[in-house]
Amino acid sequence: MISKQRRFNSVAAAAVLLLASGAVSADLAVLQYHHVSNETPASTSTTPSLFRNQIDMVQSLDIDVKPLESATKEALDGDLNESQQVAITFDDAYSSVYTFAAPLLLEKGLPFTIFVNSQAIDDQDRGSMTWEQLEELASHPEVTIGNHSLDHGHLARKPNEAEAQWHERVSHSLDASAARIEEKLGVTPTLFAYPYGEYDSELEKLIEDRQWLAYGQQSGPIGAQSAKTRLPRFPMATSFGQLSSLKDKLMSKALPVDAASLPDGIFKDNPPELRFSLPANMPTKALSCYGSGVGQLVVKSDEAEGAVMVTADRAFDSRRFRYNCTYPASEGRFYWQSVQWIDLSKPED
Template identity: 35%
Template structure:
């Protein structure tokens, strides 16, 4: 029989072991269609999806419930080693037909962000509430993707800022109510359509206790903005298993501060200012890439602070800078991404201050 001293030593060793196996960050995979007949840019085939899920299983990844994992990260509670979460945007029926059987067979939890307008009008291309209930029984969670999937920062012609905000409030609150009405609960999570948000929309999320996702790539940690969380796209051009492996092994960039200049780009080149936490990092190996432009220029203003600048202005649309840096083991990459919107007058975007 073990003495109290021996029990204490054993428990202490177990605690150290558990901490060593713990993870304080979470990569989240983003999918849309699981089909051979849907748009390739937002799709994986059932075969590709099977390949992804089989890799998670054989490589020892622990697929976790997204909301529970976010709560734990925010509370600085450790996640299992190699924790990862799976998510889908839009309420496509092919998720049920092509993706759900694969997830169910492997007992993987998953989250689907649903836009409810096509669900409510019973479109044959979208999920039904009954299908969602069936999926819930096998680890599915259904969250908010607005009613009509609008560009949330665009005003309709002649619309005031107040009317725009009222319309966006309806887009969010209506879906929350429909989730409660049809499924009995809401996880209080939202994915911004097209990944677009601003301080006004993010404040709306915070006031409602809703955690929200953009479309910038990266890894969630306790330091993340929980009203603008990153995910890794895993469909279309991003569906290759080789690139997915790199993202699954990514870590959050160890930043003390970041300055992006806001959500909107202008006719000037964008830049970001990154300040790194104290620590031994391979800062000389940091590389930042601008969408469609190649490498950004890096200006180290101090040993721990860098300004990354695009070579030229973005065109109209969404532009991004991705930064990566190998960790000291060389097995993982630290990852950071930021997205800007370059708007055109006819698109009706709200002002930067709205």
């Protein structure tokens, strides 16, 4: 078996060759939705008209819409070749997905994934689908059901939470939801979406032990350098999903950086420092990074270690924020890498 480091070295070498030749291979852009409605909270909603226009743009660009699991595995294996792909996901199984988004996608024969937090369905929380509606959707070959935890709780280990207590709490959330989905829908979920996109290295280990693929809410495409337990998605709420920037996201490439070597998002110093290495022929000066609510970030380089350091010039006051970095590629496309940071000292949602 090829070691992880050896595999990454070969991937990085391939990326250098692509950069030198001017060619840009394909990766997988995963789109993340919650509500598709004009009536729900703007921060987690995509208007129906924008959603339709987004899907129209995907099709007009002749990008293949693929099932999430198989496309993710192909992207991680570097098997997409020249065919850029997109996958469509919905978190929380909201009723607006059933009434508007799902019929549109099924009419077009496009596959999509719904991540279910099972307690909300059992409790019939306002705005959630029913098990009967999910069963109807799951009967279509285009639809995959994923796990989104039992109760959508924050799963990263809390400050001062004992390891054994955390392990019991989170294991129950992961496994009870998976069992409930299997009981009600007859499917065994192997795809997981982190509530709020929050994870830490201990949680990633639990995901790895279950041999699941896990998706966050940090933006960027999935490529051969991505990590199975921290897969990126592009949030598509109205404020993030405007058509003016959608093409860049759909056509983006994963920055040739070993995603498993990046921080898990838990930090001590505010603002945190993001540190990684670029291939030798990618000059640091072409890298642009931005932080949530603070604009452009300071980018420095350590030539002796071949490292790039990215940080904000002031502290953040929110529980979650992102560093988004892009790098120009040929054909007007961009390499993309993002980290979502979590300030565990801030209140939970």
